[in-house]
Amino acid sequence: MTITNGRRSGAATGPADPVAIDQWYAITALDEIPIGRTVRTELLGVPMSYCRDHDGSPLAWLTQDSLPAGAPVDARTLHAPLPTLADYGYLWTTVGEPDGGLFDIPETAEPDRRILNAGTFGIFTSGPRAVENFLDMGHLPFVHPGVLGQQPFTEIVDYQVEYRSSEIYAVNCLIFQPKAAAASTSGQMVNYTFRVPHPLCALLYKSTPEDDVRLDVIGLFVHPIDDGRVRAHLFNCLLDTVNTDGQLRRFQQGVLAQDKPILENQVPRQLPLDPDAEAPTRADKTSNAYRRWLSDLGMTYGVVARSNS
Amino acid sequence: MIRLYDYLLSVNCYKQRLLLSILDVPYERVDIDFYPGWEHKGAEFRKINPLGHIPVIDDDGYVLWDAHAILVYLACKYDPSGSWYPTSDPQRLGEVASWMLFAEGTTNTASAARLHVNLGYDFDLEACQAGAHRLFRVLDEHLWFREQQGQAWVASGESPTIADIALFGDVALSEDGGISRLDYPALRRWTERVQRLPGFIDMPGIFPVAKAPA
Ligand SMILES: [Fe+2]
Numbered sequence: 001m002t003i004t005n006g007r008r009s010g011a012a013t014g015p016a017d018p019v020a021i022d023q024w025y026a027i028t029a030l031d032e033i034p035i036g037r038t039v040r041t042e043l044l045g046v047p048m049s050y051c052r053d054h055d056g057s058p059l060a061w062l063t064q065d066s067l068p069a070g071a072p073v074d075a076r077t078l079h080a081p082l083p084t085l086a087d088y089g090y091l092w093t094t095v096g097e098p099d100g101g102l103f104d105i106p107e108t109a110e111p112d113r114r115i116l117n118a119g120t121f122g123i124f125t126s127g128p129r130a131v132e133n134f135l136d137m138g139h140l141p142f143v144h145p146g147v148l149g150q151q152p153f154t155e156i157v158d159y160q161v162e163y164r165s166s167e168i169y170a171v172n173c174l175i176f177q178p179k180a181a182a183a184s185t186s187g188q189m190v191n192y193t194f195r196v197p198h199p200l201c202a203l204l205y206k207s208t209p210e211d212d213v214r215l216d217v218i219g220l221f222v223h224p225i226d227d228g229r230v231r232a233h234l235f236n237c238l239l240d241t242v243n244t245d246g247q248l249r250r251f252q253q254g255v256l257a258q259d260k261p262i263l264e265n266q267v268p269r270q271l272p273l274d275p276d277a278e279a280p281t282r283a284d285k286t287s288n289a290y291r292r293w294l295s296d297l298g299m300t301y302g303v304v305a306r307s308n309s
Numbered sequence: 310m311i312r313l314y315d316y317l318l319s320v321n322c323y324k325q326r327l328l329l330s331i332l333d334v335p336y337e338r339v340d341i342d343f344y345p346g347w348e349h350k351g352a353e354f355r356k357i358n359p360l361g362h363i364p365v366i367d368d369d370g371y372v373l374w375d376a377h378a379i380l381v382y383l384a385c386k387y388d389p390s391g392s393w394y395p396t397s398d399p400q401r402l403g404e405v406a407s408w409m410l411f412a413e414g415t416t417n418t419a420s421a422a423r424l425h426v427n428l429g430y431d432f433d434l435e436a437c438q439a440g441a442h443r444l445f446r447v448l449d450e451h452l453w454f455r456e457q458q459g460q461a462w463v464a465s466g467e468s469p470t471i472a473d474i475a476l477f478g479d480v481a482l483s484e485d486g487g488i489s490r491l492d493y494p495a496l497r498r499w500t501e502r503v504q505r506l507p508g509f510i511d512m513p514g515i516f517p518v519a520k521a522p523a
Pocket of ligand 1: 133134139140143144255259
């Protein structure tokens with residue numbers, strides 16, 4: 001991983017939340033980024049643009065008038081380039097000063113892994129809401145019936161939540177799933193581990209039909225456009241020798257399309273950090289740990305802070 | 310056996326899955342990596358459909374594309390009752406044709422808004438939403454008058470037609486493109502009627518309805 005440019009740039013125009021500002025965010029899958037043509041977006045409300053240079057390396061910059069969407073890009077003429085990373089198949093950038101590089105996903109080094117962006121979806125919600133939904137096992141039988149859960153098997157066997165080197169781990173989450181993965185041919189008890197290494201990135205490790213020891217890794221990397229709108233990247237690092245990319249993506253996208261209307265109907269769009277703010281059915285153990293963790297980090301962007309703090 | 314070149318989150322593909330399910334016709338699905346792979350734009354797929362779009366069906370060597378054309382073909386071939394595409398009734402057939410053209414309009418507005426919000430397609434969101442609202446208002450009023458006549462479906466008569474199938478997905482998924490149906494009560498009642506049809510299947514993003522009281 002290389003930090004191609006280290007200047008501090010957009011913090012003055014972003015939200016007054018150093019926790020949110022000083023992070024790397026996945027903007028778009030590298031192989032979906034046009035070569036030498038401007039794409040405009042926003043990051044934490046800050047207008048920014050990106051493309052790939054003619055050698056394929058990612059470029060990101062604070063949006064400038066001379067480069068409208070689609071305009072050809074010459075890297076030497078960028079007024080305010082942003083630092084970039086090319087990791088796990090995505091362009092990552094920041095409008096702040098992250099403390100080092102990205103979290104590690106050791107499984108991505110295994111040669112037989114299928115690593116792909118299963119899709120990037122715009123959702124009218126905040127980053128913390130999107131991550132909290134990803135961590136919440138309680139909704140699986142109700143929102144993804146017949147796939148990731150099934151009534152009446154709604155019980156989640158009690159599991160442990162741990163903090164390891166400033167990350168959240170929820171281990172030994174067991175649930176019956178009728179179709180746990182694209183490669184599944186029958187229902188099974190599935191063991192989940194959740195990992196939250198970044199305020200707006202979460203990973204889940206789950207048993208796979210194709211390997212008795214190693215685990216599939218599925219990630220949610222959130223690009224916060226602002227505090228009520230995100231682009232959610234579905235990162236896949238799978239053990240699957242059976243399915244085409246189209247079939248793998250169909251499975252993950254179908255799950256996300258079921259979550260989207262649930263997320264968009266949550267009011268407010270920002271995630272309340274107060275544990276008593278929402279009905280107990282939503283207050284899954286990992287979700288609660290995530291809320292507390294964001295609270296302890298001092299994150300204020302995309303959340304409703306605890307009233308008594 | 311019919312082969313359907315399909316993408317799960319395409320409303321035009323969903324129309325085919327819905328009609329095939331209602332008519333209880335077996336078929337084989339080919340999952341096209343529509344997004345983000347753009348497989349339908351690739352050279353391989355253009356050998357099947359040179360226009361590079363889905364859905365496409367291949368019914369034992371007979372290849373057909375365009376969502377509404379496929380609905381016509383499937384209904385004519387696989388609905389022995391003749392009710393889904395009423396070729397024996399010129400007036401109803403005319404209505405079906407008219408509302409299927411109307412559904413091209415919802416594709417270009419409501420579906421386009423959805424593609425912009427979900428996948429970042431370069432469309433003018435406000436124009437798409439305004440266009441969808443204009444069409445939804447017309448359809449809501451039309452369905453309200455139908456209800457006053459004791460009828461439940463888009464075309465006149467006692468039973469649903471492929472015009473209902475052609476319109477349902479864009480309406481049921483409109484919230485995905487930021488288009489609220491709060492102001493269209495007759496439209497909401499009609500979507501629930503479609504969802505209660507025997508053989509109905511949903512598509513991710515459509516909220517299930519409560520089962521009808523026994
Ligand atoms: Fe979900």
